Amino acid sequence: xxxxxxxxxxxxxxxxxxxxxxxxxxxxxxxxxxxxxxxxxxxxxxxxxxxxxxxxxxxxxxxxxxxxxxxxxxxxxxxxxxxxxxxxxxxxxxxxxxxxxxxxxxxxxxxxxxxxxxxxxxxxxxxxxxxxxxxxxxxxxxxxxxxxxxxxxxxxxxxxxxxxxxxxxxxxxxxxxxxxxxxxxxxx
Amino acid sequence: xxxxxxxxxxxxxxxxxxxxxxxxxxxxxxxxxxxxxxxxxxxxxxxxxxxxxxxxxxxxxxxxxxxxxxxxxxxxxxxxxxxxxxxxxxxxxxxxxxxxxxxxxxxxxxxxxxxxxxxxxxxxxxxxxxxxxxxxxxxxxxxxxxxxxxxxxxxxxxxxxxxxxxxxxxxxxxxxxxxxxxxxxxxxxxxxxxxxxxxxxxxxxxxxxxxxxxxxxxxxxxxxxxxxxxxxxxxxxxxxxxxxxxxxxxxxxxxxxxxxxxxxxxxxxxxxxxxxxxxxxxxxxxxxxxxxxxxxxxxxxxxxxxxxxxxxxxxxxxxxxxxxxxxxxxxxxxxxxxxxxxxxxxxxxxxxxxxxxxxxxxxxxxxxxxxxxxxxxxxxxxxxxxxxxxxxxxxxxxxxxxxxxxxxxxxxx
Numbered sequence: 055x056x057x058x059x060x061x062x063x064x065x066x067x068x069x070x071x072x073x074x075x076x077x078x079x080x081x082x083x084x085x086x087x088x089x090x091x092x093x094x095x096x097x098x099x100x101x102x103x104x105x106x107x108x109x110x111x112x113x114x115x116x117x118x119x120x121x122x123x124x125x126x127x128x129x130x131x132x133x134x135x136x137x138x139x140x141x142x143x144x145x146x147x148x149x150x151x152x153x154x155x156x157x158x159x160x161x162x163x164x165x166x167x168x169x170x171x172x173x174x175x176x177x178x179x180x181x182x183x184x185x186x187x188x189x190x191x192x193x194x195x196x197x198x199x200x201x202x203x204x205x206x207x208x209x210x211x212x213x214x215x216x217x218x219x220x221x222x223x224x225x226x227x228x229x230x231x232x233x234x235x236x237x238x239x240x241x242x
Numbered sequence: 243x244x245x246x247x248x249x250x251x252x253x254x255x256x257x258x259x260x261x262x263x264x265x266x267x268x269x270x271x272x273x274x275x276x277x278x279x280x281x282x283x284x285x286x287x288x289x290x291x292x293x294x295x296x297x298x299x300x301x302x303x304x305x306x307x308x309x310x311x312x313x314x315x316x317x318x319x320x321x322x323x324x325x326x327x328x329x330x331x332x333x334x335x336x337x338x339x340x341x342x343x344x345x346x347x348x349x350x351x352x353x354x355x356x357x358x359x360x361x362x363x364x365x366x367x368x369x370x371x372x373x374x375x376x377x378x379x380x381x382x383x384x385x386x387x388x389x390x391x392x393x394x395x396x397x398x399x400x401x402x403x404x405x406x407x408x409x410x411x412x413x414x415x416x417x418x419x420x421x422x423x424x425x426x427x428x429x430x431x432x433x434x435x436x437x438x439x440x441x442x443x444x445x446x447x448x449x450x451x452x453x454x455x456x457x458x459x460x461x462x463x464x465x466x467x468x469x470x471x472x473x474x475x476x477x478x479x480x481x482x483x484x485x486x487x488x489x490x491x492x493x494x495x496x497x498x499x500x501x502x503x504x505x506x507x508x509x510x511x512x513x514x515x516x517x518x519x520x521x522x523x524x525x526x527x528x529x530x531x532x533x534x535x536x537x538x539x540x541x542x543x544x545x546x547x548x549x550x551x552x553x554x555x556x557x558x559x560x561x562x563x564x565x566x567x568x569x570x571x572x573x574x575x576x577x578x579x580x581x582x583x584x585x586x587x588x589x590x591x592x593x594x595x596x597x598x599x600x601x602x603x604x605x606x607x608x609x610x611x612x613x614x615x616x617x618x619x620x621x622x623x624x625x626x627x628x629x630x631x632x633x634x635x636x637x638x639x640x641x642x643x644x645x646x647x648x649x650x651x652x653x654x655x
Contacts, residue, residue, distance in 0.1 A: 107292065114293045118351055120373070135294050174496065175583055210420045213373075215349060218580075220420030224443030 078141040080131075084143065086205035093150030099199045103150030108190045111215055120213050141189035150184070153194040154239040166237020169230045173222055175238075183241050188215050204231045275649060285593055293349055295330040295640035309641050310618040314610040316645065319565070322608075325644040326363055326635060329604055332635040332642055333627035334426060334555065336380040340400045343625075343633065344368070344385055345642065348376040348424045353387055356642070366403040368396060376476075377425035379435060381460065386435060386638065388425035389418040393437060393462065412462035416449055417442065422474040426555065426623075431485045438489075439466050440474035446518050449529055453518055455509075469509050471540055473518035477555040477623065482570055484599050486510060490553035490574055493522045499582050502526050504553050505543035506574065514541045533599070545601040550579035551587030555623030555635070559592075559604050561632025564647050568592065573607060575621035576632065587611040590634065608619040608634070608645070 073080075086095045091102015101109070115121035116130035116140065133141070163188070168239070170176065170183075179185055183193035192200065206212035208223035226234075276619030288295050311322050326343070334346035343356040352370035354364060369375065369387060377388030385399040387409055393416075394409035396402070413435075417423070422440025429435055432527030434457040442452045453472055458465040469489070479488035487509040493502035517524065517540035518529045527535065529617035547553040556574040570592045590608040593601050611619040620638040627633060632645040 058509050061562065091437075111293055120351060138294065139288075174581075207420075210418055217420040217423060221422070224446060225423060 073084065076137070076144050078139075079141060080144055083141075088151075092151040093196055093199075094197045096196075097198050097202055098196070099203075100151040100195055101145050102148040103184065104146060104148075105185050105187055105189070105190045105191070106142045106146035108185060109145050110138055112142055113138050113142060150191065151194045153242055154197060156197075158240050162233050162236040163240060165230075166233040166235075169226070169234050170200060170237065172215075173226060173230075173234075175234075178218070183238060192238050193241040197235045200235035200238055201231055204216065204234060243646075262453065267556075271631075285331070286343075292318045295328060300504050302602060309636075309639055310610065311643060313613070313618065314608060314643075316608050319647055321326040321561065321646050321648075322634075322643050326365070327367070327639070328638045329356075329642070331558050331637045332640055333622050333637055334377050334378045335623045335633050335635050335642065336378040336385070337627055337633070338380050338385070338400045338627055339383065340398050340542070342403065343627060343642070344378050344380065344399075345635065346376050346387070347376045348374050348637070351375070353378065355384075355399075355402065357437055366406075366510050368399060368406045369394075369409050372409075374424045376625055377427040377437075379427045379429045381429040381435075382432075384460075386412075386427060386429070386460075388427040388437065390420070390423045390425070391418045393427065393435070395460075399560055412460075413437070413458060413465070415465065419443075419452075424476070426476045426478065428478060429460070430457065430458070430487065431480050433460065434458060435462075436468070436478065436487070437465075438472060438475045438478075440472070441518060444496065445528065445530060447519060451605060455487075466512070468512050469507075471515040471517045471520070472507075473522075477553065477574070479557045479572070481508075481559055481595070481599060482558055486599055488556070488558075488572060490547065490556050491516065491518070491543075492552055493550070494519070494528070495550065495581060497522075497529065499584075500549045503546035503549050506545040506547050506556075506593060506601070507541065508544045510541075515539070516541050516543075544599075545593055545604060547574060547591065548576065548586055550582045552577035552579060554621075556623075557624050557626055557628060559632070561626045561630025567594070571595065573624045573632065575624050577637075578612065585612055587617050588617050588620055590624060611636075629636055 082122055085094050087100045087101045091100055093100040115131050116126040117133055119127055178189050179192055185191040203212060204223060207219040208226060260563050297373050300590045307326060309324055311324060314322055316322060329345055331347040331349040332345050333348050336344045345354040351372050352367050353375050355366040355368045372389050374390040375387050379386040384397050385396045387394050392411050392414035394411045396406055398407065416439060419442035421443050425438060429438050436455055436457045436466060438455045439452050453470065454467045455469040455472055455475065456465050472491055473494060474492045475489045478487060480487055489507050491505040491507055495506050505523060507516050519528055519538040520535040521527055521540050522533060523546055525537050527537060550636050553574045553576045556572055559568050559573055571592050574591050576587035576589050576591060579586045587609040589606055590603055592607040593604045596602045611617055617638055619636040622635045622637045625633045634643045634645060
């Protein structure tokens with residue numbers, strides 16, 4: 055119900071994006087992505103605590119059609135470079151999301167932690183998985199979004215800044231992806 | 243899709259800097275991690291690597307005055323200047339027969355052309371809407387463009403910079419892997435187009451369609467594999483004396499910080515196997531895929547180019563401007579390690595050859611991009627211009643530098 059309402063609001067607002075100031079646009083983003091940096095919308099990522107360069111690159115990819123998510127491609131259409139920068143700078147100020155409050159499965163948390171080490175997630179995303187520069191914060195991201203994103207990197211459907219994530223995901227199994235998402239969503 | 247020509251036309255270098263200083267008084271090299279400025283204020287400088295560097299909306303203020311050329315070190319007598327800046331993610335470089343400089347990109351979606359006319363720099367977009375158009379080749383007036391999974395061309399490109407046609411696809415029998423999918427391409431002395439297909443991952447027992455260099459006719463027909471066991475080459479060129487193909491190859495990650503080293507290889511016969519993923523650096527069996535193989539089964543590299551140093555673009559120096567010792571030597575741009583604790587590379591190394599084509603010695607030619615274990619620039623490709631000067635692309639800063647020999651020395655006397 056909430057998803058439908060939020061998407062409707064976003065679509066309705068999409069047509070008028072060009073005429074809006076950043077201050078007017080941000081609430082449209084947050085209708086789906088969550089007002090306090092924490093998304094309650096299935097498969098829609100929390101934006102809180104993301105580095106501004108990462109946000110900027112993603113909105114750029116949406117605008118250019120290099121990352122394909124039809125709603126987001128529509129939302130980013132017609133934004134100027136200045137819009138992209140103002141939006142990413144503004145969204146980067148949202149507070150980091152809290153870890154998922156859904157009950158953890160200790161065995162999966164354990165396997166996910168081992169997979170984080172095995173696949174060296176910390177090497178780029180940081181010991182706290184908070185990201186930096188063009189590398190996103192993944193700690194406490196939505197579990198469903200994490201799982202979907204990892205699957206998309208593995209299948210080459212998701213186009214990143216470079217090919218590193220596709221390379222990382224090559225040997226990662228579907229079971230590992232599920233455990234990684236479960237664990238990272240609850241990462242403290 | 244109407245190609246547009248950037249309105250920006252500016253004088254080279256010094257006037258460029260002055261113009262940028264006036265246009266963008268608030269310049270900062272800080273990554274945009276701090277709280278954003280108030281909306282009314284001029285935006286801060288784009289962080290290095292930003293996709294917006296070079297976009298034609300007025301904030302393309304690539305910080306030419308912040309480019310690190312004063313920190314770059316070259317042998318005595320060499321000079322370096324900014325040739326062009328404000329072009330996001332500058333990767334492969336090619337010079338046309340009329341002097342046009344073509345620039346590929348891994349992250350952006352267009353191919354840029356730079357023309358110097360009467361001391362001015364003009365920038366053109368010759369193709370756009372592309373996907374990772376990293377690789378370029380120029381041959382007999384035609385520009386070849388390698389996207390992630392297809393090759394296209396524009397004939398007589400230097401005559402149609404103002405209104406180029408949509409590139410014609412000539413070859414698309416390529417995998418779509420993101421990992422090591424971006425390409426470097428070149429036309430060899432055999433008038434064939436050479437196209438690599440990297441391993442689709444860090445260390446993969448790849449199938450018959452990966453881990454190789456192919457060559458094909460200039461219309462895309464007759465493709466055949468000329469080198470196998472190639473993990474990921476992003477640069478190659480032909481020895482002007484022997485006409486043999488030399489290519490850089492990046493070794494696998496995560497085995498250790500210090501091995502394997504990256505490779506400089508030489509192809510002396512069609513179909514040779516260079517080891518990946520069974521053997522790296524000529525003498526190091528892979529812990530996972532080495533069993534059942536011997537390194538002696540494979541062609542060893544002619545030089546080791548450093549651990550994780552990411553040697554990318556390479557050219558034989560065929561100009562006359564540089565001193566004689568550099569003639570027919572190999573210049574290799576090392577992008578620099580990405581995951582090594584102590585970063586390594588981020589420079590240009592020159593390899594001097596013996597008459598038989600083996601490597602005699604090597605030395606760092608250009609350094610200074612690595613500062614306190616951080617990059618202030620990252621070299622990608624080198625290209626020799628008709629006057630013997632050398633261009634160097636830096637994708638981190640969206641810049642192209644030009645290296646010359648002698649002028650400044652003469653001027654200072």
